[in-house]
Amino acid sequence: MRISVIGTGYLGAVHAVGMAELGHTVVGVDVDETKVAALSRGEAPFYEPGLDELLRKHVGTERLRYTTDMAEIEGCDVHFICVGTPQRRDGLGADLTHVDRAVDALAPHLNGSCVVVGKSTVPVGTARRLADRLAKLVSSSADVDLAWNPEFLREGFAVSDTLYPDRLVLGVSTQRAEERLREVYARAIEATTPVVVTDLATAELVKVSANAFLATKISFINAISEICEVAGADVTQLADAIGHDERIGRKFLNAGLGFGGGCLPKDIRAFMARAGELGASHALSFLGEVDAINVRRRERVAEIARELAGGHLIGRRIAVLGAAFKPESDDVRDSPALNVAGRLQLQGAHVAVYDPKAMENARAVFPTLEYAPAAVDACRGADVVLHLTEWREFRELDPRELADVVAARNVVDGRNCLDAAGWRAAGWTYRGLGRP
Amino acid sequence: MRVSVIGTGYLGSVHAAGMAELGYSVVGIDPDADKIAALSAGSAPIFEPGLDELLMRHLRSGSLRFSSDVEDAAGADVHFVCVGTPQLSDGLGADLTDIHAAIDSLAPLLDRPSLVVGKSTVPVGTAHQLSDKLARRAPAGADAELAWNPEFLREGRAIEDTLRPDRLVFGVNSERAEKILRELYGTAIAGGTPVVVTDLATSELVKVSANAFLATKISFINAIAEVAEVSGADITSLADALGYDDRIGRKFLNAGVGFGGGCLPKDLRAFMARAGELGVADALTLLGEVDAINLRQRERVVELAQRLAGGSMIGRRVAVLGAAFKPHSDDVRDSPALTIAGQLHLQGADVAVFDPQAMEKARVIYPTLEYADSVVDACTGAHVVLLLTEWPEFRELDPAELGDVVAARVVVDGRNCLDGNAWRAAGWTYRGLGRR
Ligand SMILES: NC(=O)c1ccc[n+]([C@@H]2O[C@H](COP(=O)([O-])OP(=O)(O)OC[C@H]3O[C@@H](n4cnc5c(N)ncnc54)[C@H](O)[C@@H]3O)[C@@H](O)[C@H]2O)c1
Numbered sequence: 001m002r003i004s005v006i007g008t009g010y011l012g013a014v015h016a017v018g019m020a021e022l023g024h025t026v027v028g029v030d031v032d033e034t035k036v037a038a039l040s041r042g043e044a045p046f047y048e049p050g051l052d053e054l055l056r057k058h059v060g061t062e063r064l065r066y067t068t069d070m071a072e073i074e075g076c077d078v079h080f081i082c083v084g085t086p087q088r089r090d091g092l093g094a095d096l097t098h099v100d101r102a103v104d105a106l107a108p109h110l111n112g113s114c115v116v117v118g119k120s121t122v123p124v125g126t127a128r129r130l131a132d133r134l135a136k137l138v139s140s141s142a143d144v145d146l147a148w149n150p151e152f153l154r155e156g157f158a159v160s161d162t163l164y165p166d167r168l169v170l171g172v173s174t175q176r177a178e179e180r181l182r183e184v185y186a187r188a189i190e191a192t193t194p195v196v197v198t199d200l201a202t203a204e205l206v207k208v209s210a211n212a213f214l215a216t217k218i219s220f221i222n223a224i225s226e227i228c229e230v231a232g233a234d235v236t237q238l239a240d241a242i243g244h245d246e247r248i249g250r251k252f253l254n255a256g257l258g259f260g261g262g263c264l265p266k267d268i269r270a271f272m273a274r275a276g277e278l279g280a281s282h283a284l285s286f287l288g289e290v291d292a293i294n295v296r297r298r299e300r301v302a303e304i305a306r307e308l309a310g311g312h313l314i315g316r317r318i319a320v321l322g323a324a325f326k327p328e329s330d331d332v333r334d335s336p337a338l339n340v341a342g343r344l345q346l347q348g349a350h351v352a353v354y355d356p357k358a359m360e361n362a363r364a365v366f367p368t369l370e371y372a373p374a375a376v377d378a379c380r381g382a383d384v385v386l387h388l389t390e391w392r393e394f395r396e397l398d399p400r401e402l403a404d405v406v407a408a409r410n411v412v413d414g415r416n417c418l419d420a421a422g423w424r425a426a427g428w429t430y431r432g433l434g435r436p
Numbered sequence: 437m438r439v440s441v442i443g444t445g446y447l448g449s450v451h452a453a454g455m456a457e458l459g460y461s462v463v464g465i466d467p468d469a470d471k472i473a474a475l476s477a478g479s480a481p482i483f484e485p486g487l488d489e490l491l492m493r494h495l496r497s498g499s500l501r502f503s504s505d506v507e508d509a510a511g512a513d514v515h516f517v518c519v520g521t522p523q524l525s526d527g528l529g530a531d532l533t534d535i536h537a538a539i540d541s542l543a544p545l546l547d548r549p550s551l552v553v554g555k556s557t558v559p560v561g562t563a564h565q566l567s568d569k570l571a572r573r574a575p576a577g578a579d580a581e582l583a584w585n586p587e588f589l590r591e592g593r594a595i596e597d598t599l600r601p602d603r604l605v606f607g608v609n610s611e612r613a614e615k616i617l618r619e620l621y622g623t624a625i626a627g628g629t630p631v632v633v634t635d636l637a638t639s640e641l642v643k644v645s646a647n648a649f650l651a652t653k654i655s656f657i658n659a660i661a662e663v664a665e666v667s668g669a670d671i672t673s674l675a676d677a678l679g680y681d682d683r684i685g686r687k688f689l690n691a692g693v694g695f696g697g698g699c700l701p702k703d704l705r706a707f708m709a710r711a712g713e714l715g716v717a718d719a720l721t722l723l724g725e726v727d728a729i730n731l732r733q734r735e736r737v738v739e740l741a742q743r744l745a746g747g748s749m750i751g752r753r754v755a756v757l758g759a760a761f762k763p764h765s766d767d768v769r770d771s772p773a774l775t776i777a778g779q780l781h782l783q784g785a786d787v788a789v790f791d792p793q794a795m796e797k798a799r800v801i802y803p804t805l806e807y808a809d810s811v812v813d814a815c816t817g818a819h820v821v822l823l824l825t826e827w828p829e830f831r832e833l834d835p836a837e838l839g840d841v842v843a844a845r846v847v848v849d850g851r852n853c854l855d856g857n858a859w860r861a862a863g864w865t866y867r868g869l870g871r872r
């Protein structure tokens with residue numbers, strides 16, 4: 001099938017090359033020239049395991065090309081919309097200008113029979129509105145309909161999630177749209193990926209609800225970890241114990257610094273805003289609590305760091321290990337690690353950050369922090385070491401070696417994944433979250 | 437090993453029978469003489485599938501007996517404390533009177549090494565207090581030790597859950613206590629049940645956290661159902677789509693009138709109250725939202741029934757199918773079905789209730805409702821039929837047959853478990869929650 005992908009950021013770049021890998025002929029379109037130039041050279045503009053290999057395999061063949069010229073989408077059977085839907089600057093809702101513009105730019109190039117498929121995360125009701133907008137804009141020769149197929153990929157696992165998704169949600173209003181999408185994903189469906197076929201509104205809601213649930217689960221265990229702290233209990237053992245209940249499940253029950261990134265925080269806020277517009281704000285006020293618990297963890301880590309530094313931060317050296325919002329990613333959008341680093345710097349500390357992949361992106365958003373070339377360098381002379389993104393290489397740090405370079409052996413494990421006993425044995429004061 | 441079970445209500449009666457089934461010599465103690473008489477005659481004062489048979493078998497063999505005299509517990513090696521910990525009548529916290537009384541009466545009898553094992557659900561910190569008390573009052577002193585082993589059984593499958601639990605949590609102060617508990621539960625452990633060994637505080641928190649999570653999951657999907665309703669989406673296919681994500685899981689994602697019973701609501705509130713005492717009330721305000729969402733579902737059903745009845749309930753006949761807080765149980769504590777029935781009755785409706793098992797218990801707490809002999813009786817002449825507890829026999833009702841006896845074919849499916857299309861095809865106005 002001939003496929004276009006509009007918007008080639010995290011989602012779109014992976015989706016385009018994934019579609020090529022599935023055997024389709026793909027054109028990826030973005031307004032950002034640097035991004036398109038990098039992709040056209042077979043280089044991912046961001047770090048994602050396995051993406052470079054796949055790009056090198058397909059870019060330059062007739063299967064895959066990237067362009068800034070919207071006209072090149074002409075003749076495609078399916079058009080995927082993958083543009084960004086960030087939080088509005090002036091409120092909690094989603095900024096839909098990119099989606100609207102993409103649809104406007106796309107419409108004149110549609111002809112024949114094709115399906116426009118939204119993948120971006122949007123407030124419920126958007127798809128309906130875009131369908132009307134499209135109907136008004138397309139030429140009479142075109143037979144177009146709109147479907148919504150929300151994306152559940154996880155950064156760090158994006159390639160395999162695209163090729164082997166755990167479920168496919170097809171929000172459709174016509175049989176044809178369903179058939180086309182089943183054809184696009186034929187390989188995954190044969191390999192038993194379950195398909196939920198539903199209407200546009202339900203498809204939109206599935207995505208935001210899934211993210212809302214995951215955020216709730218994380219904040220739930222973080223709230224419990226606050227109690228563990230004052231009750232002298234251990235949240236990691238607690239999570240193991242409740243995780244054996246299959247109605248709960250152990251995944252996403254790791255207490256720590258909480259969630260961040262370009263999706264969860266903005267999605268739950270946009271969800272609350274949309275519920276308000278629909279007159280049901282009371283339904284989602286619990287998400288406000290989820291958000292508050294999450295932000296409170298950042299404050300708490302900064303507070304523990306200050307305690308360990310002796311009550312004040314002025315002139316103290318702090319090492320921050322991690323800048324990406326999660327490991328195996330260089331995404332620093334709303335990163336908890338950088339947020340904590342920033343808070344400490346504002347309180348007078350001298351903060352050195354190290355991350356295996358996200359240094360460049362971090363420097364762009366927090367230029368005044370110091371960036372060290374390695375974990376050891378960040379820790380040199382530090383009064384407190386903060387472990388804030390659970391990259392494997394941080395778990396493998398040798399506490400004895402690191403002890404030699406720091407000014408004081410204080411470590412805050414914001415992800416509860418270091419071997420506390422090992423660090424303590426090497427003479428460190430170890431502080432996790434919600435564990436003794 | 438000789439075992440005593442102090443408190444033989446829902447939990448204790450099943451636990452006593454289960455321990456006998458595992459081969460121990462068991463005495464069950466309860467001050468409620470009626471309960472003891474019934475249990476001694478092999479007829480459980482509660483409905484729990486399989487319990488009567490189990491009681492009979494072990495009463496006959498002599499391995500199980502019941503007594504209202506706590507002195508009869510003397511001589512046991514292990515004492516399980518299973519007394520009630522209801523919500524305080526004047527606050528949100530747990531009423532710990534019975535558990536303190538149970539320990540007070542037991543302690544003087546402990547003149548040799550023995551293990552007292554708490555199973556009741558208690559606020560974190562309680563076990564520590566009881567442990568001090570035991571050491572002070574037991575003639576055996578420190579040899580009368582306390583452990584906590586919270587119970588996760590589900591009413592309706594209590595026997596299976598007791599004999600083959602999905603996990604065992606041992607909150608212990610010593611290796612001796614762990615060893616005794618491992619021996620006691622040897623059969624389940626050999627059968628693969630995972631064991632989490634931890635401290636007293638963590639084990640207490642595991643139980644309330646597990647219930648808090650389950651409550652949160654239910655309220656989560658009910659909140660989303662409210663949004664689905666105003667956006668024309670369908671909560672059932674949405675839940676299916678969410679459930680394929682193994683970090684979420686499909687279980688406990690059925691939207692409906694929400695949770696009730698003797699555990700979830702009270703445990704949630706006691707947990708919040710305890711957080712307040714510990715000075716971290718903020719940590720659990722999320723659970724206040726969970727509670728509010730849950731109670732709102734009851735109101736929504738009441739309002740829906742009102743609307744469908746034409747605005748006023750005066751002189752309207754309402755059939756309520758279900759009284760137990762969940763199927764396969766006769767437990768009516770904080771039952772959503774009965775609170776809805778009660779509210780409609782207060783608004784002037786003529787309410788007829790039917791439940792396969794819980795009629796007697798319902799009549800005790802809501803004596804002014806009418807109790808019908810069968811579903812058909814309850815529905816005869818009804819203007820609205822409400823399905824509020826998902827007993828299998830209600831799911832299998834024939835809408836065509838029932839259509840002949842009602843005054844108006846209007847059904848509210850408070851558990852989203854009926855086949856909406858089939859009911860509509862039989863001429864009914866069908867309304868689910870969050871469903872089209
Ligand atoms: N990143 C993820 O893990 C992920 C996962 C699932 C869903 N999503 C959703 O996918 C959408 C995209 O997210 P992202 O992380 O890829 O964002 P992103 O910011 O990395 O990418 C968006 C891209 O769209 C391009 N763009 C903007 N306007 C355009 C236009 N008019 N025409 C063509 N291209 C245009 C931008 O230049 C950018 O490259 C969002 O709705 C997001 O919520 C993201």
Ligand SMILES: NC(=O)c1ccc[n+]([C@@H]2O[C@H](COP(=O)([O-])OP(=O)(O)OC[C@H]3O[C@@H](n4cnc5c(N)ncnc54)[C@H](O)[C@@H]3O)[C@@H](O)[C@H]2O)c1
Pocket residue numbers: 442443444445446447448465466467468471518519520521534535537538555556557558587588589590591698699
């Ligand atoms: N019912 C469940 O499904 C379930 C599941 C897990 C945990 N729990 C917890 O177990 C505990 C008991 O719950 P339940 O549902 O069995 O309550 P229940 O009210 O059915 O039973 C409590 C029993 O304890 C007896 N009792 C009161 N004071 C006593 C004393 N001093 N000595 C001996 N017996 C005494 C009462 O007479 C009553 O029979 C609670 O903490 C509850 O939260 C219950």
